[in-house]
Amino acid sequence: MQFPQLLNPHDTACELIDLNHKVLKGIENLGRIREQDIQAGASPKEEIYREDNLVLYRYTPMVDQPFRVPILIVYALVNRPYMVDLQEDRSLVRNLLKLGLDVYLIDWGYPGRADRWLTLDDYINGYINNCVDAVRERHGGDPINILSICQGGTLSLCYTALHPNKVKNLITMVTPVDFHVKEGFANLWAGCDAGSKGMNFDALVDAFGNIPGEFMNLGFLMMKPFTLGLGKYLEMFDILDNEEKLRNFLRMEEWIFDSPDQAGEAYRQFMKDFYQGNKLIKGEVKIGGKPVDLSKVRVPVLNVYAEEDHLVPPPSSIALQRYIGSTDYTLRSFPVGHIGMYVSGKVQRDLPPTIAQWLKERG
Amino acid sequence: MHWTEQTETMVNALAETQKQMWNNWVALMPGVPSPTDVYSDVTNQISEEAAEGFKALTAESGQVVRDVAERLLTTQNEMLRFLELSLRAWKAIAPKIESGEDWQTVLRNFTDNLREQLLHFPQEIQKAFQDSDELWRLYREQWKGLVQPWAESLRRAPWRVGQASTGNGPALIEFTNLYWDAYERTFGRLLESPSLGYTRELNEDLLKGFDAWLDYRRASFEYQVTLGETWVQAFEKFMRQRVALAEQGETVPGVRKLLFLWVNVVEHVFTEVFRSEEYIRIQGNLVNAATAYRLCEREIVDGFLKTSHLASRSELDEAYRRIYELRKEVKELRKAVHAIKGEVSTQASNEDAGGRPADLPRDTA
Numbered sequence: 001m002q003f004p005q006l007l008n009p010h011d012t013a014c015e016l017i018d019l020n021h022k023v024l025k026g027i028e029n030l031g032r033i034r035e036q037d038i039q040a041g042a043s044p045k046e047e048i049y050r051e052d053n054l055v056l057y058r059y060t061p062m063v064d065q066p067f068r069v070p071i072l073i074v075y076a077l078v079n080r081p082y083m084v085d086l087q088e089d090r091s092l093v094r095n096l097l098k099l100g101l102d103v104y105l106i107d108w109g110y111p112g113r114a115d116r117w118l119t120l121d122d123y124i125n126g127y128i129n130n131c132v133d134a135v136r137e138r139h140g141g142d143p144i145n146i147l148s149i150c151q152g153g154t155l156s157l158c159y160t161a162l163h164p165n166k167v168k169n170l171i172t173m174v175t176p177v178d179f180h181v182k183e184g185f186a187n188l189w190a191g192c193d194a195g196s197k198g199m200n201f202d203a204l205v206d207a208f209g210n211i212p213g214e215f216m217n218l219g220f221l222m223m224k225p226f227t228l229g230l231g232k233y234l235e236m237f238d239i240l241d242n243e244e245k246l247r248n249f250l251r252m253e254e255w256i257f258d259s260p261d262q263a264g265e266a267y268r269q270f271m272k273d274f275y276q277g278n279k280l281i282k283g284e285v286k287i288g289g290k291p292v293d294l295s296k297v298r299v300p301v302l303n304v305y306a307e308e309d310h311l312v313p314p315p316s317s318i319a320l321q322r323y324i325g326s327t328d329y330t331l332r333s334f335p336v337g338h339i340g341m342y343v344s345g346k347v348q349r350d351l352p353p354t355i356a357q358w359l360k361e362r363g
Numbered sequence: 364m365h366w367t368e369q370t371e372t373m374v375n376a377l378a379e380t381q382k383q384m385w386n387n388w389v390a391l392m393p394g395v396p397s398p399t400d401v402y403s404d405v406t407n408q409i410s411e412e413a414a415e416g417f418k419a420l421t422a423e424s425g426q427v428v429r430d431v432a433e434r435l436l437t438t439q440n441e442m443l444r445f446l447e448l449s450l451r452a453w454k455a456i457a458p459k460i461e462s463g464e465d466w467q468t469v470l471r472n473f474t475d476n477l478r479e480q481l482l483h484f485p486q487e488i489q490k491a492f493q494d495s496d497e498l499w500r501l502y503r504e505q506w507k508g509l510v511q512p513w514a515e516s517l518r519r520a521p522w523r524v525g526q527a528s529t530g531n532g533p534a535l536i537e538f539t540n541l542y543w544d545a546y547e548r549t550f551g552r553l554l555e556s557p558s559l560g561y562t563r564e565l566n567e568d569l570l571k572g573f574d575a576w577l578d579y580r581r582a583s584f585e586y587q588v589t590l591g592e593t594w595v596q597a598f599e600k601f602m603r604q605r606v607a608l609a610e611q612g613e614t615v616p617g618v619r620k621l622l623f624l625w626v627n628v629v630e631h632v633f634t635e636v637f638r639s640e641e642y643i644r645i646q647g648n649l650v651n652a653a654t655a656y657r658l659c660e661r662e663i664v665d666g667f668l669k670t671s672h673l674a675s676r677s678e679l680d681e682a683y684r685r686i687y688e689l690r691k692e693v694k695e696l697r698k699a700v701h702a703i704k705g706e707v708s709t710q711a712s713n714e715d716a717g718g719r720p721a722d723l724p725r726d727t728a
Binding site: 193200209 | 424425427428430431432434435436438439441442443446449450453457605609614615616617618619621622623626629630633637638640643646647650651654655657658661676679680683684686687688690691694
């Protein structure tokens, strides 16, 4: 038998030479890109409230008569919230504005050494509550809508359970609820099964104070080390000669590695109570001394998850319905991964109208 | 190293890899004519142009651009290295398959060699565990500069714990305790100045740190072995898949395609391992051991800072805790004042409107 080659020799040689030329072109193009060319943030906004590192923004409405009830975006503490307004053609915020929503966003900032003692109580009953009040004050004191994302969704569920009168409708996006779903590496590695054989978060916080962003990044990368460390850059060869695509790629890279440190005490409680103890669904989480009872979430809820999410596995989000008290509950999904929820063309096209329509139907 | 020097080194390394690649090309891929000189010239030219291109990446480019440019080169390098490895494996097994002989054993031997090469470094570490003198030297190296002159006494001391050949941390600490007992019985008691009393305390911290450091190195070793072993298993699986497809007459259409196929296989194999209880234990152990070492390190650094009249990390944390508590109190007071002001203003406007305070009984107004 004449055994075939692993690769066609001639084609391989040509491909390698071609790749070399692509790299040269890529370096040339990269050399032309300046920092300001890849700045995130496409929509104009104004600061309306500031507290410690936090800034609350209002995006400039794009219609004459925006929705009567404003919507506040509560993002996760890990990674930066500018992902929702990355660039003009990849902006959840911009698409919501176009549909007539009045959009506010909490930017948590970068916790410094002095924020090491901040607790979840400070984030939920302090920062989120103060931002909700600041928005309500501008809109006649009525309850507002909340669009919460990822960990921001978990925090917003706690907030809504504790302050039900201040929230009119709640949207949770790629939000972890059941932290002991086995599909998720974050759940497994944090020790949902391993318990004390998993990670010792008390020691981690005692040793580091704030948890370094680099540590968080490494954890995320290790969930798909070869796809994110090699596959992604192999794909980059295809866009090296396209400056616009290269800029988009760089914006994403900037965001992925822009991980703020995590305030120590808040991180400790989140990892121990939510990840290790799965206390949210057991009704055992206490924030500011008060128990968080998810059955007290009775406002209409729109729960959106990503079908291929490797960070927050779908069953973790879908579990929400079993624990809340809302009778008006809607579940939607998109065939993308966690990050695809912000940048996929299909999601950008379909998600904003879904949100706008759902809110419109509820006043 | 400056960034431009770093990239220059990388460009050179890439060029070197490519040259080797081309030079081995004929041997690795029977069927290629032999224009290696031509390819070599092309590589030289390209590496020169790449080096020129990198000069255009200035500080204005921003960190993310520089990181991506660097990643671009390393990806290309990784691609070539993997290609070379796959071709070497293919070269070893293809003749056996062609002649209908046992290729599976050849592949297994190949991956066994690979395993040996990959795990060579961890094995060196394991060897170091047998030699406590060497371990102590390595540990002390980490504190060089910072621990002077406190550790000087240790350096000069007849530090012979090499007999504790198991690398067992507690056993080493026992040895050190023996040493300190002997030291105290002789010179230690004669030198009871406050500074030397402190030296002893600090040295105890250093020894405790040594134990934590050993645990960390062991955990790190176990982790690296697990990753290395998984990688080798993935490579073997990948080659078996390629053989199965080749038997059906399929050839991989290009280098990048080969790499994408590899990423799929290796990611899948790692995902299975990452889910296993054993891996979770090993990873948890690594993080916990690194954390424990860092805590010891902090105690030592705190000690040095105190003696240098500088605020320690623990003292700063305490100060920050107090500031945090005060900040909360101020926020609560502000809210209370704001609420009172609101009440007073409502009361005043009610009085202005009706001439009677709103909260007073009708008959008293």
